[in-house]
Amino acid sequence: MTCEAKIREDLKEALKQQEEARVSVLRMLLSEIKNTEIAQQKPLDDDRILDIISREVKRHKESIEAFRQGNRNDLVVREEAELLILMGYLPKQMSREEIGAAVQQVIEAMGVKGVKDKGRVMSQLMPQLRGRADGKEVSEVVSELLANV
Numbered sequence: 002m003t004c005e006a007k008i009r010e011d012l013k014e015a016l017k018q019q020e021e022a023r024v025s026v027l028r029m030l031l032s033e034i035k036n037t038e039i040a041q042q043k044p045l046d047d048d049r050i051l052d053i054i055s056r057e058v059k060r061h062k063e064s065i066e067a068f069r070q071g072n073r074n075d076l077v078v079r080e081e082a083e084l085l086i087l088m089g090y091l092p093k094q095m096s097r098e099e100i101g102a103a104v105q106q107v108i109e110a111m112g113v114k115g116v117k118d119k120g121r122v123m124s125q126l127m128p129q130l131r132g133r134a135d136g137k138e139v140s141e142v143v144s145e146l147l148a149n150v
Contacts, residue, residue, distance in 0.1 A: 004050040005034060008090065022079075026086045030057065051091065051132035058087050059135070095134045100142045103130060108146060116147045 002010075008027055015023040033053050038045055045053075061084040068076040088094075095103070107126050111118070122143050130139060 004047040004090065005031075005045070008034075022082050023086055026083045030054065030087070030090075033057065048131060054087055054090050055132055055135075058084065058091065061087065092133045095130065097138065097142065100130070100134050100139055101146065104139070104142050104146050113147065116144065119143055119147055122147065 008030055012024065012027040012031065015027060030053070034045060034050055037049070037053060061080050065077055065080045065084065068074075068080060104122070104126060107122055107129075111121065111125065113122055119140075123140065126139060126143070127136065
């Protein structure tokens with residue numbers, strides 16, 4: 002079953018169960034998928050759908066931080082609930098140690114000499130970690146490890 006088909010099935014189930022938050026998130030997600038398909042003029046594969054979900058997760062995390070700074074706890078709770086729903090569609094997220102191990106393998110395989118090669122390492126690494134690790138965290142780990150090379 003494709004990722005989009007699973008989202009559609011989950012939406013049907015959420016409608017039957019009258020889960021308003023879940024219905025809202027899944028409709029938003031399907032809308033984003035459809036808009037991206039229209040923009041690209043072709044159906045999306047599961048990797049592109051994972052990119053959309055990852056982008057939405059990032060937006061929710063940023064919103065949570067902004068609402069916390071504005072003392073809007075009611076909105077923080079709503080955003081966190083929506084974030085949990087979205088996270089259910091991503092593969093298991095990698096720990097910082099697992100990211101470090103993957104980065105170390107790429108650095109050794111490429112024979113990287115220092116921080117100036119960060120772009121090459123990131124371009125090699127991100128397709129491998131797509132959907133399983135946050136790009137910002139991967140970038141931090143790459144910077145730390147390249148500083149020690």
